[in-house]
Amino acid sequence: MPKGHPSQRNKAFKGESKRRAKQRSEGKLKKKIKKQEIKQTKSKDAQQEIQIEKQAKNQEQKVKVVKAVNTKIIAMFPMNQQANIAALKFQLLQHLNVQSVGISSYCTQDCFLNVEANGKLIKQPLRFIFLDRNPEQILDACKVADIVCPVLSCRDCNTNTISLDPHSNANAFDEQGYKLLSNLRAQGLVQQVCYIQDLDEISQSKKSVVRKLFSRYFESEFPGSHIVDDCSTLMRSVVVLHEQPVEWRDIRGYMLPDDLAYVNGELSITGTWRGQNGLSADQLVHITGVDDFQIARIELLGMIEQVFETAQPESLDPICRDKKHDIGDCDDLLKDIAGMQLQEEEEQMIEQESDVSYEDLDKEFEEEAQKKREQFEIVHRDTEDLDYEDEVEYGVEVKLRERYDQYQGLKNIRTSEFDPLTFLPDEAEKIYNFRFLKKIKSDVLEEMKQSEQIKPGQRIKITLKNVPELIVQRLTQPNKIYIISGLLKHERKMTQMHVRFHRHQMHNCVLKSKHQVFAQIGFRRAHINPIYSRILNNCSKTKYVKEIKDDTFYLASFYFYNSFPQQPVIFWQNDFDFRGGEIMGVGDIQRCDTFQVILKRIVLTGYPVKINKRKAVIRMMFFNPDDIKFFKPIELSTKLGLRGNILEPLGTHGLMKCMFNNFVKPNDVVSLQLYKRVHPKFVNIQI
Numbered sequence: 001m002p003k004g005h006p007s008q009r010n011k012a013f014k015g016e017s018k019r020r021a022k023q024r025s026e027g028k029l030k031k032k033i034k035k036q037e038i039k040q041t042k043s044k045d046a047q048q049e050i051q052i053e054k055q056a057k058n059q060e061q062k063v064k065v066v067k068a069v070n071t072k073i074i075a076m077f078p079m080n081q082q083a084n085i086a087a088l089k090f091q092l093l094q095h096l097n098v099q100s101v102g103i104s105s106y107c108t109q110d111c112f113l114n115v116e117a118n119g120k121l122i123k124q125p126l127r128f129i130f131l132d133r134n135p136e137q138i139l140d141a142c143k144v145a146d147i148v149c150p151v152l153s154c155r156d157c158n159t160n161t162i163s164l165d166p167h168s169n170a171n172a173f174d175e176q177g178y179k180l181l182s183n184l185r186a187q188g189l190v191q192q193v194c195y196i197q198d199l200d201e202i203s204q205s206k207k208s209v210v211r212k213l214f215s216r217y218f219e220s221e222f223p224g225s226h227i228v229d230d231c232s233t234l235m236r237s238v239v240v241l242h243e244q245p246v247e248w249r250d251i252r253g254y255m256l257p258d259d260l261a262y263v264n265g266e267l268s269i270t271g272t273w274r275g276q277n278g279l280s281a282d283q284l285v286h287i288t289g290v291d292d293f294q295i296a297r298i299e300l301l302g303m304i305e306q307v308f309e310t311a312q313p314e315s316l317d318p319i320c321r322d323k324k325h326d327i328g329d330c331d332d333l334l335k336d337i338a339g340m341q342l343q344e345e346e347e348q349m350i351e352q353e354s355d356v357s358y359e360d361l362d363k364e365f366e367e368e369a370q371k372k373r374e375q376f377e378i379v380h381r382d383t384e385d386l387d388y389e390d391e392v393e394y395g396v397e398v399k400l401r402e403r404y405d406q407y408q409g410l411k412n413i414r415t416s417e418f419d420p421l422t423f424l425p426d427e428a429e430k431i432y433n434f435r436f437l438k439k440i441k442s443d444v445l446e447e448m449k450q451s452e453q454i455k456p457g458q459r460i461k462i463t464l465k466n467v468p469e470l471i472v473q474r475l476t477q478p479n480k481i482y483i484i485s486g487l488l489k490h491e492r493k494m495t496q497m498h499v500r501f502h503r504h505q506m507h508n509c510v511l512k513s514k515h516q517v518f519a520q521i522g523f524r525r526a527h528i529n530p531i532y533s534r535i536l537n538n539c540s541k542t543k544y545v546k547e548i549k550d551d552t553f554y555l556a557s558f559y560f561y562n563s564f565p566q567q568p569v570i571f572w573q574n575d576f577d578f579r580g581g582e583i584m585g586v587g588d589i590q591r592c593d594t595f596q597v598i599l600k601r602i603v604l605t606g607y608p609v610k611i612n613k614r615k616a617v618i619r620m621m622f623f624n625p626d627d628i629k630f631f632k633p634i635e636l637s638t639k640l641g642l643r644g645n646i647l648e649p650l651g652t653h654g655l656m657k658c659m660f661n662n663f664v665k666p667n668d669v670v671s672l673q674l675y676k677r678v679h680p681k682f683v684n685i686q687i
Helices: 018-068 085-098 135-144 166-170 175-187 204-221 231-240 344-354 363-376 437-451 469-475 575-580 625-630
Strands: 072-078 112-115 126-130 147-153 191-197 226-228 259-263 266-272 284-287 291-300 306-309 459-464 484-486 494-503 517-521 524-528 531-535 542-545 553-561 568-572 583-592 598-612 615-619 636-638 643-650 655-660 670-677
Touching: 072 085, 072 135, 085 112, 085 126, 085 191, 085 231, 135 175, 135 575, 147 204, 147 231, 166 204, 175 568, 175 583, 191 204, 191 231, 204 226, 226 231, 259 469, 266 469, 494 568, 517 575, 524 553, 553 583, 568 575, 625 643, 636 655
Parallel strands: 072 126, 072 147, 147 191, 191 226, 542 598
Antiparallel strands: 112 126, 259 266, 266 459, 284 291, 284 484, 291 306, 291 459, 494 553, 494 583, 517 524, 517 568, 531 542, 531 553, 568 583, 598 615, 598 670, 615 655, 636 643, 636 670, 643 655
């Protein structure tokens, strides 16, 4: 088609004039600027809101701590033999007199020093506790302290050879000091102010070297702490530091008493209630190291005096009497109890009966028994020579179908189902079960806030009823520290407690199940008899172990009063180790569940005699055909990973024909695994 023909249609012009393009670009720029301004204002507003919320939360926490704690408590204790706490108290008194700071004397014991607020440097009353090298007293004082102050003396520091070998010549922490430090870490530490004592006795040329060395010791053991060497810096650090909230003690409330009086079986204790939650006259209280008590009345002291009497006090009886075992929103699950646990005494009786002395047998059976012993070559082996960890040994005359009647077979302990309502002990009818412990705890705390009569920070006088005179004599010993703590609802009820713990690195001895240990759970201390079990991954069941020889985590189960989680748990082997600081294990509360399945495993082993591809004749596992028929439905397994079943018994001496899923090798070991549910011992709690 020739150019310029009237039917020609060219493409439309896609551009635009310069004026219109300029107007459009300016409009886009304005829109962009407006959007950026809106985004900036929104981001600024959001950031400001977040900052305001954070500041409000921090202020609320500070207000809670300040309102709940009128007096700041400082615990001072020595960490080596040369530290002199009495001399430090004298120096502190001299410093306070020079600074014209008032000292109140409402507590008559020598281990306390109460400092009044002067409105200048000291804006909050202070209470110092001076302790000797008694682990029990130090642990109790650190439970209620807001600041801990470990003291190290550098008097025995060898300055002549300190540059050659600082560790051996410093003489800083001794063995007892390290033991005490491990106990304090297990219990939990608050703010720390570390004091270096006797630095004035060091020569001027070596003073800076010694101070740096001891500061390094403190920084390694107490990271982030304030390190001081005189009373003025000590007071400045104590005043500046803020209290850290400790959840497990603050939600219950506690009190460090100032005075007590005993009249006609009633013990009156005066002090300031501390913590985040208050107290009501219907609650129970616990005296650390003594027992739980009911409150007769609470008197509010100060400007407004008021007396609160008990209306419906909580019972001290820990045993379930009305058959309402379950606490929470669940039905009674203890109606269908299918079996009972074999007692340890019965097992010992069976073991004694199984050890038959051949001298008492008739001559007719003596020759047959001797032939069986020679034929099967039964030799007692040590635990190290056993093929499996839970392998058991037994005599030829033992009837396994009677001895292991309560055991059953499981294909896999992790995946196989086990009814938690079967094989429950008789004690299950006497104790309580807490299925939803976290929900119960939140409900109890809400109910406690609504019913509290005493608020934190108020000075009160608690009168306890039915207190024996022997307990009062223990509490009135000179320089004795005792703590009054509130108990939450249901914390007096007996239940089965499970603690996740591990053996402490300083304890190298073997821990045995069912042996008595001394335990501290929060504010409470008592003797318990736990059983230990291995925690399985992705499984609610646990596997019982007789002994603990490593430092991995295990589950300790025992009967004790209910305690809600987030409380530190410490184990000692006995009272003597507790007073010596020999810590055994450390952990925390996992749950309180009566239906926790703890399975004990035993392994019966045998060896192949004749092999025909996948079939084999097995000996040494059983010694009579009746036992083979009894355990025939249970699956077999081998050490090399084969699975099999019992086909039939052969003869009368315990041989049996078995079929496996692959070819059997002559060096393989055949095993039959049996499981039984076990429970801890139910013993009276000794505090």
